Amino acid sequence: MIEDSLARKAQKQLYKAAKEINLDSNLLKILEQPMRILRVSVPIRLDNGRTKVFTGFRCQYNNAKGPTKGGVRYHPDVSEEEVVALAAWMTWKCALLDLPYGGAKGGIICDPTKMSESELERMTRRYTSEIMPILGPHIDIPAPDVYTTSKTMAWIMDTFSMMKGYTEPSIVTGKPEILGGSKGRKEATGKGVAIITREFFKAQKKSLKGARVAIQGFGNVGGHAAHFLSQMGAKIVAVSDVSGGLAHPDGLDVQGLTDCVEKHACVIKHPGKQIDKEDVLYHDVDILIPAALENQIHHKNAHKIKAKVIVEGANGPTTPEADEILEKKKVSVIPDILANAGGVVVSHLEWVQALSGLFWEEEQVNAELERKMVKSFREVWQARSKKDISLRCAAYIVAIERIAEVYRYRGMFPW
Ligand code: NAD
Secondary structure, eight states: OOOOOHHHHHHHHHHHHHHHTTOOHHHHHHHTSOSEEEEEEEEEEOTTSOEEEEEEEEEEEEOTTSSEEEEEEEETTOOHHHHHHHHHHHHHHHHHTTOSOEEEEEEEESOGGGSOHHHHHHHHHHHHHHHGGGOBTTTEEEEEOTTOOHHHHHHHHHHHHHHHTSOOGGGOSSOOGGGTOOTTHHHHHHHHHHHHHHHHHHHTTOOOTTOEEEEEOOSHHHHHHHHHHHHTTOEEEEEEETTEEEEOTTOOOHHHHHHHHHHHSSSTTSSSEEEOGGGGGGSSOSEEEEOSOSSOBOTTTGGGOOOSEEEOOSSSOBOHHHHHHHHHTTOEEEOHHHHTTHHHHHHHHHHHHHHHTOOOOHHHHHHHHHHHHHHHHHHHHHHHHHTTOOHHHHHHHHHHHHHHHHHHHHOOSOO
């Protein structure tokens, strides 16, 4: 079987939902393609004095609902196809959460683990200057993603501001609080994952108390999801990161794991039974949270999954072929565009705060996050109850119908 590209997989998910609602074929022609892709060369001086030229991308998939929004990823596997798929998912996610945004994504092909901080800074600043023609607080607003952090956002914000000649905090989200970042942004995605998991259990009249959870990836999303789920009474029995896997049938000490990752940058230095990192996916649990990278659950391993529900912390961790296998196995998959939307919800609040110059207390941010996540969960749950479809298809339907309504009012330029 020849694997589809990630962008093709994202298109397949769109087609499935479009078919369910009989979406206007003219609108589908617009939505199946990215609006704009910029490919840039990013030359920098390395610490050893040599020059290296990196390749970067920024894709703005669709801006019908507002400025485009999406993270920037630094990883050796970044590609144009990946950036397009991630930008498409951002478009549906922002529409599902009813944010005034379209979707975007950016990335640079690089191995940040092998670069010094000054090399990373020079690469970030040059990338920012190269994509500058399509950036702006009302055009396209970057945020952190895999291997980019609040520090990366500070460099983007400073470069943009220096080139414009004035300070512009609303050009990025996920920046440090002192620069206009929002309280609660760092933990927002993981917290959102926990809220959606809780709502799913509630909708089925089940309790999260004692539910067994396995988490692939213990970074920003996986680590915070573990923290909030264990606060809600769930037991984190297996985790993994790029270094390996760890398990304990009575539950791992989440705070201890977080401290270990902070100190050693890996989970396996923490006490517990070491297991193969791949086996975390097949652990005998109630809930599996893939929170690392895309394509982790595919047609070759989906049949090995024992969890009854998969909550997608990562973007695109389940392929369309795996979705079909899981549907037959009666495994519920709570899709990425709903489950991990907490980050962009609080990014929106950060943008609003930076634009207005008025900053909120953490309780206010968290209350708005809770309200938005619960509302979107209920909309998806209701859309699913009307038809015999998966939660992913239901989430896409809510998102696409919202975008279709925007197009109905805006029309097409020129007429
Ligand atoms: P991160 O860099 O903080 O963490 C990634 C984690 O995955 C690390 O623990 C890493 O070691 C682990 N990992 C990588 N390869 C692995 C493998 N093969 N097996 C097991 N673990 C592996 O990144 P993050 O911000 O937590 O993002 C994770 C995912 O969540 C990505 O798909 C990202 O697009 C998505 N996401 C992130 C946010 C956000 O706010 N950070 C929001 C929405 C979606």
